[in-house]
Amino acid sequence: MLKYIFKRLLVAIPLIFVITIICFLLIYIAPYDAVDAMVSPKMSKQEIEAKKEQAGLNDPFYVQYGKWFKNLCHGEWGYSLTSGTNIRQDLKIYIPNTIKLVLPSYFTAFFLSIILGLIAGSNYNKQIDRIIDAISSVGIAMPTFWFALMAMYVFGYHLKIFPLMGMHTIGKEKSLIDFIYHFTMPYVVLTIGFLPELVRYVRSSTISEFKEDYVLIQKSFGSSKTKILLNHVSKNVMLPMVTKLGMALPMLVTGAIITETIFAWPGVGTYYMKAIRTLDYPIVMIILVLSGTLVILGNLLADILYCLIDPRIRITE
Amino acid sequence: MEKRKFTYFKKEILHNKKAFISLMFLILIVFNSISIGFYDCDPDAINISNMLAKPSMLHWFGTDELGRDYLIRVIYGGRVSLTVGVLAMLTSIIIGTVAGISAGYFGGHIDNFIMRLVDIFSAVPWIIMVTVVSLLIKKGIFSIILVIGMFSWMEIARLVRAETLTLKQRDYIQYADFIGTNPWKIMWSHIIPAVLPTIITAATTAVADAIMTESSMSFLGIGVQAPMASWGSLLQSAQANLDKAFYMAVIPGILIILTICSFNNLGNLIRAFAEPKSRSGESNG
Numbered sequence: 001m002l003k004y005i006f007k008r009l010l011v012a013i014p015l016i017f018v019i020t021i022i023c024f025l026l027i028y029i030a031p032y033d034a035v036d037a038m039v040s041p042k043m044s045k046q047e048i049e050a051k052k053e054q055a056g057l058n059d060p061f062y063v064q065y066g067k068w069f070k071n072l073c074h075g076e077w078g079y080s081l082t083s084g085t086n087i088r089q090d091l092k093i094y095i096p097n098t099i100k101l102v103l104p105s106y107f108t109a110f111f112l113s114i115i116l117g118l119i120a121g122s123n124y125n126k127q128i129d130r131i132i133d134a135i136s137s138v139g140i141a142m143p144t145f146w147f148a149l150m151a152m153y154v155f156g157y158h159l160k161i162f163p164l165m166g167m168h169t170i171g172k173e174k175s176l177i178d179f180i181y182h183f184t185m186p187y188v189v190l191t192i193g194f195l196p197e198l199v200r201y202v203r204s205s206t207i208s209e210f211k212e213d214y215v216l217i218q219k220s221f222g223s224s225k226t227k228i229l230l231n232h233v234s235k236n237v238m239l240p241m242v243t244k245l246g247m248a249l250p251m252l253v254t255g256a257i258i259t260e261t262i263f264a265w266p267g268v269g270t271y272y273m274k275a276i277r278t279l280d281y282p283i284v285m286i287i288l289v290l291s292g293t294l295v296i297l298g299n300l301l302a303d304i305l306y307c308l309i310d311p312r313i314r315i316t317e
Numbered sequence: 318m319e320k321r322k323f324t325y326f327k328k329e330i331l332h333n334k335k336a337f338i339s340l341m342f343l344i345l346i347v348f349n350s351i352s353i354g355f356y357d358c359d360p361d362a363i364n365i366s367n368m369l370a371k372p373s374m375l376h377w378f379g380t381d382e383l384g385r386d387y388l389i390r391v392i393y394g395g396r397v398s399l400t401v402g403v404l405a406m407l408t409s410i411i412i413g414t415v416a417g418i419s420a421g422y423f424g425g426h427i428d429n430f431i432m433r434l435v436d437i438f439s440a441v442p443w444i445i446m447v448t449v450v451s452l453l454i455k456k457g458i459f460s461i462i463l464v465i466g467m468f469s470w471m472e473i474a475r476l477v478r479a480e481t482l483t484l485k486q487r488d489y490i491q492y493a494d495f496i497g498t499n500p501w502k503i504m505w506s507h508i509i510p511a512v513l514p515t516i517i518t519a520a521t522t523a524v525a526d527a528i529m530t531e532s533s534m535s536f537l538g539i540g541v542q543a544p545m546a547s548w549g550s551l552l553q554s555a556q557a558n559l560d561k562a563f564y565m566a567v568i569p570g571i572l573i574i575l576t577i578c579s580f581n582n583l584g585n586l587i588r589a590f591a592e593p594k595s596r597s598g599e600s601n602g
Binding site: 018026029138143145150254262279287 | 537
C-alpha cells in the first residue's frame with residue numbers, strides 16, 4: 001500500500017514540476033514586459049535598462065525560472081500588477097469564499113445524484129428512468145451561465161426574492177441571513193451545473209451492476225429488488241464515486257469561475273477573470289500553477305482513496 | 318458490407334424518434350445558417366429608433382439594444398457557433414487521432430512521451446488553459462478554433478490509442494508488419510479504417526463540447542469579438558439587458574441546448590453502431 005502511494009507520488013511530483021515550467025514559459029513568451037510594472041514614463045532608457053538588470057529580467061530563461069520557482073516554494077507569490085496587492089494575501093480571502101460556494105453545491109449534487117441515479121438505474125427503461133434521463137441530458141446540454149441568467153431574471157428581477165450579486169450587503173458582513181440570501185442563487189445554479197453528469201454516471205453504473213451475476217443469484221434466492229439495491233448494488237456503485245470526490249479537489253479553486261463571474265461572487269473566479277481582463281500576469285501564473293497542482297493532487301487522492309476502500313486494487317498492484 | 322451498414326443506419330434513424338428529430342433539427346439549423354448568406358439582410362444594421370422591441374410580426378425575435386433584428390443575429394450567431402464547433406472538432410480529432418495512433422502503434426518512448434503530454438494537457442482545467450492561451454494569441458475566430466481544438470484532443474487520443482493497441486495484436490496487421498509493409502501504410506489503410514467508428518462517435522461529442530466551450534468563452538468575453546456574434550456572445554449582451562429584454566437571453570440559450578442535445582442524441586445512436594456490444598447490452602437490460 002505504502003509502496004503504491006510512493007510510486008504514484010514519484011509520478012506526480014515531476015508532473016507538477018513540468019507544469020510550473022510550462023506556466024512560466026507561457027508567461028515568458030507572452031507579449032508583456034515585466035519591467036513595465038516597475039517603471040514610470042519619466043524614466044530614461046538607461047534607468048529602465050538598469051531596473052531591468054536589477055530585477056534580473058535580462059537573465060536567461062532558466063535563471064529567471066529558478067528564481068521564480070524558489071520564490072514560489074518559499075510562499076512569495078508576487079504582487080498584482082494593477083492593484084499592487086500581495087497575491088498570497090488576496091488568495092487567502094478569495095479561496096475561502098469560493099470554497100463556501102463550491103463545497104456545499106458539490107456535496108448536494110453528489111448526494112442527489114446518488115439518489116436519482118440509483119432510482120433511475122434500478123428502474124431502467126421505466127417511466128421514472130426516462131424522465132430522469134431526459135432531464136439530465138437536457139442538463140448536460142445546458143450552459144450553466146444560461147441557467148444563471150434565467151434564475152437571475154425570475155428570482156432577481158421579476159420576483160425580487162434574492163439579490164443579484166455579491167456575497168454580502170454592504171454594512172451587513174456579519175449577518176448570516178444576509179449571506180444566505182446572497183448564497184442561494186449561485187448555490188442552486190452551481191448544484192444544477194454539477195448534477196446532470198453525476199446522475200448519468202451513477203445511472204449507467206447502476207444499470208451495469210444490475211446485469212452482474214451476483215444480482216441474479218440474489219434474485220434466485222428470493223431477495224427483493226429494494227434489498228438488492230440497498231445492500232449490494234449501491235455499495236458497488238458508490239465505490240467509483242469516491243474517486244469522483246478526489247477528482248473534484250481542484251474544483252474548490254476553479255470550479256465556479258463562470259458562476260462566480262455572473263453573480264459577482266468575490267471568489268477566485270472573479271479574481272482570475274479580472275486578472276485575465278487586465279493582463280495581470282503574476283495572478284494568472286499563480287492560479288495556473290495552483291489549479292494544475294490541485295488536479296494532479298486530486299487524481300493522486302482519488303487513486304489512494306480507491307486503493308484504500310477496494311482491496312482488489314491493492315492485490316493487483 | 319458498408320452499404321448494408323448504411324441501410325441499417327437509415328432504418329434505425331427512421332425508427333428512433335429522438336434521433337430523427339435531432340437530425341432534422343440539425344439539418345434545419347445548418348440549412349438556415351447557409352441560406353441566410355443568400356438573403357439581403359445585414360446582421361449589423363443598426364436602427365436606433367427601434368431598440369429592444371418585443372417580438373412581433375415584423376421582428377419575430379424582437380430587436381436588440383441597438384435595434385438590430387434579433388432573428389437575423391441569432392441565425393448568424395448559429396453560423397459562427399456551428400463553424401467554430403465543427404472546425405474545432407476537426408482540429409481536435411486530427412490531433413487526437415495522430416497522437417493516439419502513433420502512441421499505440423509505435424509504443425515505447427513515443428508512447429510514453431505522448432501519454433505524458435496527454436497527462437500534462439489534462440492537468441490544467443480547460444477554462445484556465447483556454448483563458449490563458451487566449452491572452453497570448455491574437456483574438457479572432459481562427460484562434461478560438463485552434464485553442465478549443467488544442468485543448469480537447471486528449472480524450473480522443475486515449476480512446477484511439479487503446480483501440481490501436483488491440484488492433485496491433487490482430488493477425489492481419491501482424492502479417493502486414495511481417496511482410497515488411499511500410500508502417501505509415503499500415504496505419505493509413507488498416508488502422509485508421511478500423512478506428513473510424515470510434516472517431517466518428519467521439520466527433521459528435523466533440524462538436525457538442527466545442528459549441529459549449531465556445532459559448533462559455535464568448536460569454537466571458539474572450540471568445541468571438543463584436544460585431545461578430547455567436548450564441549454565447551449574444552447571451553453576454555443579453556445579460557446587460559436582462560430586465561428589459563428577457564427574450565434576448567432565452568432564445569440563444571434554448572438553441573444551444575437543442576443543438577448540443579441533438580449532437581449527443583446522434584452520438585448515442587452512432588455509438589450503438591460503432592460498438593455493437595453496447596447495443597446488445599442496452600436491449601438485454
